[in-house]
Amino acid sequence: MRTLHVELGERSYPIYIGSGLLERLGELSIARGINRNSTHLIVTDDKVAPHYLQQAEETLAAAGYSVISHIVPAGESSKSLQTFEEVMTTAIQGGLDRSSAVFALGGGVVGDLAGFVAATYMRGVTFVQIPTTILAHDSSVGGKVAVNHPLAKNMIGAFHQPVMVLYDVNTLLTLPPRDISAGLSEMVKHGLILDRDFAYWCRDHAADLLRLDPEALSYGLERGCAIKADVVSKDEREGGLRAILNLGHTIGHAIEAVGDYGRFLHGEAISIGMAGSAMLAEKLGRDKGIYEETVSMLKALNLPVTLPPDVSVDDIMAAMQHDKKFTEGRMVFIVPEAIGAVSIVKDVPVDAVRCVVEMLKGESV
Amino acid sequence: MRTLHVELGERSYPIYIGSGLLERLGELSIARGINRNSTHLIVTDDKVAPHYLQQAEETLAAAGYSVISHIVPAGESSKSLQTFEEVMTTAIQGGLDRSSAVFALGGGVVGDLAGFVAATYMRGVTFVQIPTTILAHDSSVGGKVAVNHPLAKNMIGAFHQPVMVLYDVNTLLTLPPRDISAGLSEMVKHGLILDRDFAYWCRDHAADLLRLDPEALSYGLERGCAIKADVVSKDEREGGLRAILNLGHTIGHAIEAVGDYGRFLHGEAISIGMAGSAMLAEKLGRDKGIYEETVSMLKALNLPVTLPPDVSVDDIMAAMQHDKKFTEGRMVFIVPEAIGAVSIVKDVPVDAVRCVVEMLKGESV
Ligand SMILES: NC(=O)c1ccc[n+]([C@@H]2O[C@H](COP(=O)([O-])OP(=O)(O)OC[C@H]3O[C@@H](n4cnc5c(N)ncnc54)[C@H](O)[C@@H]3O)[C@@H](O)[C@H]2O)c1
Ligand SMILES: NC(=O)c1ccc[n+]([C@@H]2O[C@H](COP(=O)([O-])OP(=O)(O)OC[C@H]3O[C@@H](n4cnc5c(N)ncnc54)[C@H](O)[C@@H]3O)[C@@H](O)[C@H]2O)c1
Ligand SMILES: [Zn+2]
Ligand SMILES: [Zn+2]
Numbered sequence: 001m002r003t004l005h006v007e008l009g010e011r012s013y014p015i016y017i018g019s020g021l022l023e024r025l026g027e028l029s030i031a032r033g034i035n036r037n038s039t040h041l042i043v044t045d046d047k048v049a050p051h052y053l054q055q056a057e058e059t060l061a062a063a064g065y066s067v068i069s070h071i072v073p074a075g076e077s078s079k080s081l082q083t084f085e086e087v088m089t090t091a092i093q094g095g096l097d098r099s100s101a102v103f104a105l106g107g108g109v110v111g112d113l114a115g116f117v118a119a120t121y122m123r124g125v126t127f128v129q130i131p132t133t134i135l136a137h138d139s140s141v142g143g144k145v146a147v148n149h150p151l152a153k154n155m156i157g158a159f160h161q162p163v164m165v166l167y168d169v170n171t172l173l174t175l176p177p178r179d180i181s182a183g184l185s186e187m188v189k190h191g192l193i194l195d196r197d198f199a200y201w202c203r204d205h206a207a208d209l210l211r212l213d214p215e216a217l218s219y220g221l222e223r224g225c226a227i228k229a230d231v232v233s234k235d236e237r238e239g240g241l242r243a244i245l246n247l248g249h250t251i252g253h254a255i256e257a258v259g260d261y262g263r264f265l266h267g268e269a270i271s272i273g274m275a276g277s278a279m280l281a282e283k284l285g286r287d288k289g290i291y292e293e294t295v296s297m298l299k300a301l302n303l304p305v306t307l308p309p310d311v312s313v314d315d316i317m318a319a320m321q322h323d324k325k326f327t328e329g330r331m332v333f334i335v336p337e338a339i340g341a342v343s344i345v346k347d348v349p350v351d352a353v354r355c356v357v358e359m360l361k362g363e364s365v
Numbered sequence: 366m367r368t369l370h371v372e373l374g375e376r377s378y379p380i381y382i383g384s385g386l387l388e389r390l391g392e393l394s395i396a397r398g399i400n401r402n403s404t405h406l407i408v409t410d411d412k413v414a415p416h417y418l419q420q421a422e423e424t425l426a427a428a429g430y431s432v433i434s435h436i437v438p439a440g441e442s443s444k445s446l447q448t449f450e451e452v453m454t455t456a457i458q459g460g461l462d463r464s465s466a467v468f469a470l471g472g473g474v475v476g477d478l479a480g481f482v483a484a485t486y487m488r489g490v491t492f493v494q495i496p497t498t499i500l501a502h503d504s505s506v507g508g509k510v511a512v513n514h515p516l517a518k519n520m521i522g523a524f525h526q527p528v529m530v531l532y533d534v535n536t537l538l539t540l541p542p543r544d545i546s547a548g549l550s551e552m553v554k555h556g557l558i559l560d561r562d563f564a565y566w567c568r569d570h571a572a573d574l575l576r577l578d579p580e581a582l583s584y585g586l587e588r589g590c591a592i593k594a595d596v597v598s599k600d601e602r603e604g605g606l607r608a609i610l611n612l613g614h615t616i617g618h619a620i621e622a623v624g625d626y627g628r629f630l631h632g633e634a635i636s637i638g639m640a641g642s643a644m645l646a647e648k649l650g651r652d653k654g655i656y657e658e659t660v661s662m663l664k665a666l667n668l669p670v671t672l673p674p675d676v677s678v679d680d681i682m683a684a685m686q687h688d689k690k691f692t693e694g695r696m697v698f699i700v701p702e703a704i705g706a707v708s709i710v711k712d713v714p715v716d717a718v719r720c721v722v723e724m725l726k727g728e729s730v
Binding site: 081084085088089092093095097119120121122123124144146149150151152155156157158159237325 | 446449450453454457458462484485486487488489509511514515516517520521522523524602690
């Protein structure tokens with residue numbers, strides 16, 4: 001088992017990564033001080049539950065915990081206020097109190113939803129993340145939790161740190177291939193923003209990662225989590241630095257919106273967004289070569305780097321304007337300076353971004 | 366203008382109390398650093414809006430702010446997830462961003478609802494309280510915000526401190542008499558828990574307070590806010606001490622629930638609850654006289670101190686069990702030790718509480 005620490009003063013917590021950790025959930029919950037007199041709640045989804053819910057319930061019961069479960073439909077649509085209210089109903093009917101914990105067993109959707117429940121049930125209870133996707137190495141660290149509003153993603157949320165993250169890499173073996181690649185997109189992003197060697201390591205071990213080799217996977221998740229944890233420790237509530245985690249996300253979020261949050265997975269959309277950011281970097285005068293190197297990494301991980309021809313540039317630009325304000329034809333953008341280094345540029349011309357989006361479609365400029 | 370400070374480290378904020386403060390809202394918002402480049406949102410209700418919304422909008426506009434408003438129906442039923450989502454829709458459509466502020470113009474209902482919006486819109490934006498009820502001298506200080514779940518009150522919420530509380534006592538002139546008394550109930554509670562002289566002052570100035578004499582009212586609100594602020598500074602997230610603010614609330618919440626949150630105002634219910642706590646104190650061996658003195662204060666403020674005959678003792682006990690757990694026939698209770706002093710007693714026999722509820726109905730024991 002590898003252990004990382006997220007340093008956040010009195011809100012610090014450990015991330016445990018390894019094979020077969022799920023069966024140690026009860027024991028580690030005791031170690032983290034979770035109260036054995038209260039009832040606790042596991043939130044999971046209907047694709048994860050058949051594989052892992054019973055084991056999670058049994059290890060907690062064996063450790064003396066009383067637990068109830070709530071299973072939501074798999075998919076982004078469960079990050080809604082309606083599902084949130086349903087989970088709250090289960091929590092109230094189950095008699096959860098101020099000393100209860102909410103366990104998120106699943107990917108980023110379950111983590112964000114259950115985390116928002118934990119942040120707001122009786123004004124906040126204990127939260128545990130048990131990520132079961134690769135993408136969730138990103139979403140389970142940092143304490144951002146949220147549900148979506150019909151008009152915009154992640155609009156309703158909080159910062160609520162878990163008391164531990166328990167990452168059993170064995171649970172990843174049942175992941176569909178598209179979700180594997182999509183999760184690796186955030187992993188290589190962590191290299192691209194802060195760790196050149198790790199970015200190249202991801203490319204060089206792409207085959208191992210894609211076939212879920214436990215050694216490669218554990219190392220990649222540990223390094224990805226460590227980079228994220230480091231940024232979050234320095235800027236818990238996104239005052240400044242934390243924004244670098246959004247590399248590829250400005251264009252990526254627009255792509256997700258235009259695809260109605262179903263056509264592209266989050267990791268796929270930000271892969272295209274990272275390719276776009278690299279193009280933009282070169283356009284703004286950064287080293288030639290950033291784009292080619294970035295794209296070679298993304299492609300090695302079976303990730304898309306271009307927009308399908310039927311996606312409209314106008315729609316992408318409109319969605320982006322909705323997300324970030326364009327002030328006098330300029331916008332804020334995370335721009336690669338090299339592989340492993342980015343900067344926050346506040347006055348990127350919107351025209352340059354538009355030009356990049358056109359290039360992502362393979363249109364001549 | 367009287368100014369109080371709530372000391373909470375980097376979350377410290379001022380409470381301004383005085384006549385005619387509403388017209389200074391724009392100026393004070395600038396002083397508190399509220400950003401003039403973002404759009405802001407005023408949340409109010411349909412009984413408060415006709416009196417005060419226009420003035421609030423105008424003073425903000427005159428100070429250079431761009432503001433939109435959302436008016437909810439008056440009453441507890443607006444503290445729902447549905448209304449919450451509607452306010453969120455207005456915020457998104459109005460283009461509020463991370464630097465926006467939410468202004469709560471109204472009583473505790475508007476404050477709790479708008480505060481929960483501010484706590485969760487984009488994971489938290491600036492919050493300003495402009496209380497317009499006497500009760501809100503309590504609810505606007507301390508950062509507890511929440512909406513109700515159909516199964517239980519205040520179940521979904523957060524701790525989110527305002528950046529300022531602006532209390533214009535002139536706005537209280539339009540309050541209905543029942544709401545005046547209900548608000549004074551929390552005021553005298555602040556005396557009963559921590560300040561003997563203030564409790565007697567409330568009784569001796571009951572007539573002035575009931576007719577909203579500006580001097581008496583400003584002093585009473587200042588002292589009430591100061592006591593609350595002091596407790597909150599010492600225990601922001603209700604780890605221990607803060608529980609003393611719940612004097613009368615264990616029985617009071619049960620009374621509200623049994624009256625379907627409509628029959629009794631919150632302040633009325635806790636007045637009956639405080640009478641009950643005083644009875645309980647004597648039953649548990651505290652000084653004779655606590656009950657009589659407490660009741661004289663509550664009656665002076667036109668507050669109820671008994672339960673109507675049709676209320677069922679069983680229903681009250683069931684509602685209480687739902688709120689607080691009874692462990693082995695015992696429960697936690699805030700018990701008066703004298704006028705101006707209380708303690709948190711962890712092992713009050715449920716039977717003694719039942720007996721008190723029977724006495725509150727005037728039944729022989
Ligand atoms: N909070 C944050 O900081 C943060 C960061 C990045 C992304 N996110 C959010 O994360 C979400 C995306 O996360 P995700 O990609 O994990 O999505 P997800 O939770 O929807 O999981 C993807 C799919 O895989 C299934 N699945 C999960 N674990 C499985 C397993 N072990 N075996 C088989 N199937 C499994 C799920 O049922 C789902 O169908 C988005 O909502 C995004 O906004 C949040
Ligand atoms: N957050 C906290 O710490 C805290 C503490 C105590 C109570 N509360 C909450 O506060 C709520 C009760 O507060 P409240 O009594 O202020 O209720 P309220 O907001 O419903 O106001 C009472 C009534 O007076 C009307 N009103 C408000 N201001 C007026 C004015 N100036 N002139 C004329 N009419 C006016 C309102 O429209 C409403 O009909 C409850 O929901 C309770 O849970 C919260
Ligand atoms: Zn992401
Ligand atoms: Zn109260």
